[in-house]
Amino acid sequence: MYQLLLTKRYLTSKIMPLLAALAVALCTAMVIVVWSVMGGFLVMLINSGRTLSGDVSISWPITGFAHYEELIKRLEANPEIAAAAPVIETYGLIGLPDGRTETVSIKGIDGPSFSRVTGFEDTLYWRPINTPTEKDTTRADLRLGKHDLWKQLFEGGKRLVRTEVSKSDRKPIDRPAVVPGISVSGFNFREPWGFYPGLPFIRTTEGAKKPVDMFMLPVDGTVTLNVLPMDSKGRAIEMVARTFPVANEFHSGLYEIDHKTVFVQLGALQDMLKMNRAETIDRSGPTVVISDDPSKEEFVTPVVVSEAPARVTNVLVRSKRESYDTADADRLAVVVADIYREFAEAHAGKVPEPSSIRILTWVDQNRTMITAVKKETALVLFIFCFVSLTAVFLVLAIFWAMVSEKTRDIGVLRAVGASRSGVAGLWLLYGLAIGLVGSGIGFTLAYLVVTNINGIHEWLGQKLNLYIWDPRVYYFTRIPSQLDPTHVVIVLCGGLLASCLGALWPAARAARMNPVQALRFE
Amino acid sequence: MTAVASSKSSIRTGARSTEAILHATNLRKTYQLGRTKVPVLRGVELSICGGESVAILGASGSGKSTLLHLLGGLDTVDRASGSEPASSIMFRGQDLTRVSVRKLDDYRRRRVGFVFQFYHLLPELTVLQNVTIAAMTAMGTFEYWRKRGQIRSDARELLDRIGLSHRIAHRPAELSGGERQRVAIARALINKPDLLLADEPTGNLDRVTGGSILDLFTRLHKEGQSMVIVTHDETTAARSDRVVRLVDGRVQGG
Numbered sequence: 001m002y003q004l005l006l007t008k009r010y011l012t013s014k015i016m017p018l019l020a021a022l023a024v025a026l027c028t029a030m031v032i033v034v035w036s037v038m039g040g041f042l043v044m045l046i047n048s049g050r051t052l053s054g055d056v057s058i059s060w061p062i063t064g065f066a067h068y069e070e071l072i073k074r075l076e077a078n079p080e081i082a083a084a085a086p087v088i089e090t091y092g093l094i095g096l097p098d099g100r101t102e103t104v105s106i107k108g109i110d111g112p113s114f115s116r117v118t119g120f121e122d123t124l125y126w127r128p129i130n131t132p133t134e135k136d137t138t139r140a141d142l143r144l145g146k147h148d149l150w151k152q153l154f155e156g157g158k159r160l161v162r163t164e165v166s167k168s169d170r171k172p173i174d175r176p177a178v179v180p181g182i183s184v185s186g187f188n189f190r191e192p193w194g195f196y197p198g199l200p201f202i203r204t205t206e207g208a209k210k211p212v213d214m215f216m217l218p219v220d221g222t223v224t225l226n227v228l229p230m231d232s233k234g235r236a237i238e239m240v241a242r243t244f245p246v247a248n249e250f251h252s253g254l255y256e257i258d259h260k261t262v263f264v265q266l267g268a269l270q271d272m273l274k275m276n277r278a279e280t281i282d283r284s285g286p287t288v289v290i291s292d293d294p295s296k297e298e299f300v301t302p303v304v305v306s307e308a309p310a311r312v313t314n315v316l317v318r319s320k321r322e323s324y325d326t327a328d329a330d331r332l333a334v335v336v337a338d339i340y341r342e343f344a345e346a347h348a349g350k351v352p353e354p355s356s357i358r359i360l361t362w363v364d365q366n367r368t369m370i371t372a373v374k375k376e377t378a379l380v381l382f383i384f385c386f387v388s389l390t391a392v393f394l395v396l397a398i399f400w401a402m403v404s405e406k407t408r409d410i411g412v413l414r415a416v417g418a419s420r421s422g423v424a425g426l427w428l429l430y431g432l433a434i435g436l437v438g439s440g441i442g443f444t445l446a447y448l449v450v451t452n453i454n455g456i457h458e459w460l461g462q463k464l465n466l467y468i469w470d471p472r473v474y475y476f477t478r479i480p481s482q483l484d485p486t487h488v489v490i491v492l493c494g495g496l497l498a499s500c501l502g503a504l505w506p507a508a509r510a511a512r513m514n515p516v517q518a519l520r521f522e
Numbered sequence: 523m524t525a526v527a528s529s530k531s532s533i534r535t536g537a538r539s540t541e542a543i544l545h546a547t548n549l550r551k552t553y554q555l556g557r558t559k560v561p562v563l564r565g566v567e568l569s570i571c572g573g574e575s576v577a578i579l580g581a582s583g584s585g586k587s588t589l590l591h592l593l594g595g596l597d598t599v600d601r602a603s604g605s606e607p608a609s610s611i612m613f614r615g616q617d618l619t620r621v622s623v624r625k626l627d628d629y630r631r632r633r634v635g636f637v638f639q640f641y642h643l644l645p646e647l648t649v650l651q652n653v654t655i656a657a658m659t660a661m662g663t664f665e666y667w668r669k670r671g672q673i674r675s676d677a678r679e680l681l682d683r684i685g686l687s688h689r690i691a692h693r694p695a696e697l698s699g700g701e702r703q704r705v706a707i708a709r710a711l712i713n714k715p716d717l718l719l720a721d722e723p724t725g726n727l728d729r730v731t732g733g734s735i736l737d738l739f740t741r742l743h744k745e746g747q748s749m750v751i752v753t754h755d756e757t758t759a760a761r762s763d764r765v766v767r768l769v770d771g772r773v774q775g776g
């Protein structure tokens with residue numbers, strides 16, 4: 001009981017323990033803030049990556065697999081699956097209006113079905129918006145307000161078409177179009193206030209901005225996609241190039257995707273890659289009947305002897321659960337694998353074997369990125385925790401000094417019957433109290449920082465022109481942060497442990513003191 | 523040659539018994555100062571009867587405080603070596619030189635109460651808390667919590683008896699020397715000890731204040747409190763039932 005009383009008194013009557021508590025608070029707050037920001041960064045990266053990948057992917061790269069429509073029907077009949085969509089993934093070159101050619105990942109999609117499986121529709125950047133982004137205080141964003149162009153671009157982007165007026169009959173016709181990532185063209189530079197200005201510019205070699213007389217890409221401009229089709233045995237046939245108008249641009253928030261991905265209409269890419277439906281005809285007979293009588297000459301209709309169905313390289317699947325749990329994704333992958341097995345049995349020899357097909361969850365697909373960020377988080381945390389060890393030594397130094405200062409009190413306590421363990425307990429309890437106070441203050445501080453991190457950042461920017469988190473670099477408008485209760489508990493326990501560790505040695509010293517010498521201490 | 527002080531003790535008040543509550547035999551204590559061994563007590567024998575007031579009188583460095591610390595279980599005697607008989611401090615049939623550390627702690631908590639020359643109050647605590655802290659060490663948290671009302675009441679009563687009821691909420695820094703020593707006495711008495719051990723209790727006070735403290739000791743003694751008072755002052759010692767003179771670590775007479 002005397003430990004509690006003295007701890008309370010020492011805590012409120014001395015400045016030194018409060019300094020120790022402050023050190024613990026700062027270290028605790030620092031680690032919580034770092035963990036929250038890095039954790040939030042990871043979650044945002046995963047979500048951004050997952051936005052365009054679905055929950056599970058059935059994949060047979062390059063040559064693709066047939067009868068995917070039937071597989072999709074089978075998948076969508078399962079109560080755990082919300083939707084499935086066909087995709088062709090390939091690599092190619094994109095020729096841009098300024099003459100540059102870049103290597104890109106080209107994805108052939110059917111807009112509406114792809115949107116049911118992924119967040120594609122939400123990523124379309126050029127669309128009408130009603131409320132400006134948080135940092136757009138002057139409402140400079142061109143997308144604000146009712147503008148038919150935005151609506152037209154948005155609708156076109158959803159279906160990957162560009163509506164044009166026919167030159168012959170003046171009727172509107174939809175031309176297959178592409179939706180490149182917002183950073184593919186190289187004309188869009190994100191401003192610090194978090195949106196693309198809409199009036200693109202080129203950065204000159206001197207670093208200045210040179211305006212470009214175009215919007216997005218040239219309004220009526222085009223890009224050229226170059227792809228290399230393969231036959232069913234994976235042999236290259238001949239490079240195919242086709243020019244497409246631009247329907248819209250997408251913004252997933254992840255630079256690696258926004259910089260290197262182009263979506264194109266599925267049918268168009270199937271055509272280019274020779275993955276569309278094809279017929280094999282009997283060429284053994286004549287194609288034209290020649291007769292002396294011109295009226296009896298005729299073309300012979302070729303006999304179709306076989307039909308090669310259209311193919312895709314991937315079928316993306318979306319779970320009905322709105323869960324980000326890795327285990328849920330793994331369970332869904334098992335369900336998908338079972339459905340594919342039945343599908344493969346029904347098309348034995350015509351589709352890849354169940355043992356060969358690749359069925360990957362969104363975690364598997366983003367493993368490299370997730371692992372990299374996780375390792376980076378762990379490294380940063382390790383460094384900060386190491387730095388936080390100073391709190392242990394600070395508590396130790398302060399407690400050592402306090403034990404020296406309180407030597408005579410320790411002698412008095414021993415004289416009135418306090419045991420060695422009781423005296424040690426007093427200092428350990430005192431350390432624990434410092435840890436509790438420090439961790440409590442640290443948590444409060446961290447909570448305030450994490451929940452107002454964007455406001456603080458904004459204030460630093462306005463007052464000191466200090467933008468630590470520049471959206472032009474990180475491609476996130478807001479600094480991500482997520483206060484994970486488990487992480488908070490771990491850090492707070494760490495703070496308590498650090499304080500107790502710091503108090504351990506001084507406590508042992510206090511316990512070992514000879515009471516007579518302690519009473520004579522001056 | 524070792525004198526046996528208890529054999530010459532005379533009984534002057536009716537509040538005590540002739541039975542010794544504490545009997546120390548052949549107490550030896552040596553301190554190590556660097557490479558030099560300095561013998562402080564060279565075989566002291568002493569008995570304290572119930573209700574008796576004993577003054578240990580000696581010059582500075584004679585070993586009187588060391589003797590008090592040994593009697594109070596704060597310090598330990600030398601280990602027996604060679605043919606010398608072992609030291610022992612018998613308290614109610616139990617040899618304090620052979621009991622466990624835990625029992626010795628318990629002895630200090632319940633059986634003895636210390637009063638020091640420099641009061642040794644805890645500066646962060648109030649007068650009341652300085653008194654009750656001794657009770658706190660004698661019981662666990664829950665036991666104290668259960669009995670806290672009674673303990674505080676006892677402490678208030680004690681402080682009232684020694685004239686400090688108006689100073690209960692004050693800190694030691696706000697008290698005079700005499701008042702501090704009275705608080706120290708109350709702290710020593712809160713656990714109702716069998717033996718009060720006072721080390722130069724007036725050594726840091728002026729004559730008038732010291733006199734009032736000695737009056738308090740006399741009053742406590744008359745109420746039956748056994749006590750040992752260490753002093754170098756003949757006048758102070760003269761107030762006790764018996765005086766034990768310590769010279770060069772040995773008892774000379776009483």
